[in-house]
Amino acid sequence: xxxxxxxxxxxLAVQALSSTMRGYDLLAPKFDLxxxxxxxxxxxxxxxxxxxxxxFDRGLDxxxxxxxxxxxxRELCRERVTGVDFSAGMLGVARSAHTGPSxxxxxxxxxxxxxxARALPFTPAFDLALSFGAFGHFLPEERPTLFDQVxxxxxxxxxxxxxxxxxxxxxxxxYWSLLGFDVxxxxxxxxxxxxxxxxxxxxxxxxxxxxxxxxxFEVRLLPLEALGRRPDGSPRARLVVxxxx
Ligand SMILES: C[S@@+](CC[C@H](N)C(=O)[O-])C[C@H]1O[C@@H](n2cnc3c(N)ncnc32)[C@H](O)[C@@H]1O
Numbered sequence: 001x002x003x004x005x006x007x008x009x010x011x012l013a014v015q016a017l018s019s020t021m022r023g024y025d026l027l028a029p030k031f032d033l034x035x036x037x038x039x040x041x042x043x044x045x046x047x048x049x050x051x052x053x054x055x056f057d058r059g060l061d062x063x064x065x066x067x068x069x070x071x072x073x074r075e076l077c078r079e080r081v082t083g084v085d086f087s088a089g090m091l092g093v094a095r096s097a098h099t100g101p102s103x104x105x106x107x108x109x110x111x112x113x114x115x116x117a118r119a120l121p122f123t124p125a126f127d128l129a130l131s132f133g134a135f136g137h138f139l140p141e142e143r144p145t146l147f148d149q150v151x152x153x154x155x156x157x158x159x160x161x162x163x164x165x166x167x168x169x170x171x172x173x174x175y176w177s178l179l180g181f182d183v184x185x186x187x188x189x190x191x192x193x194x195x196x197x198x199x200x201x202x203x204x205x206x207x208x209x210x211x212x213x214x215x216x217f218e219v220r221l222l223p224l225e226a227l228g229r230r231p232d233g234s235p236r237a238r239l240v241v242x243x244x245x
Pocket of ligand 1: 021
């Protein structure tokens, strides 16, 4: 269902035929009106689960987009918060929302860095890194590089956290719609270049934990109780907490 002020179907089609980076540059001005921006209830649930793991001085939002995770980091970090993304358009919107004239004057310093998350330009400076809503843009074979890059950006003892939703029950409506989306994207990417990498089913919790452990992280999982439980009693979403030793 299109949102009145959100992107039109034509705009979404043009974006979907662009590269991942260019697609986000085009979507940026209307991104916060789409369902792709991480909802506040997820941000709040993560902030509440991460707060007891602190205090934190320096935070990094990986694939920050318009800065949803930067808002969380501003609550949790005392010194400095950095958002990194490869889309100049998304960073432009983030900058004006979080560091423009109407932004809150208080809190940690915020800066924005344009870089590919597969080649982060940081020294081990952060004690908290997080990421929301972006892992579908990485192919499974790119995960080890991505995790290596985050690991190398963390101080010893620093943590990398992100939420992972439980997969929909096999055969449910959500199951078929995510499967249908991924199949459509595979067909699109086989037929059309540049590719737009976005898949919903390429980030399974078990494989992700294995890759994090291979990178050197110590991993634990916390249920995000604020997001509820499924009929079988399992959490709807978990927080992955990956600590650099
Ligand atoms: C769905 S948006 C999520 C934005 C934000 N984190 C949120 O939760 O609202 C995905 C973001 O990932 C960024 N992105 C995708 N691949 C990237 C890469 N390889 N390096 C840096 N940023 C990337 C896109 O530019 C986009 O801003």
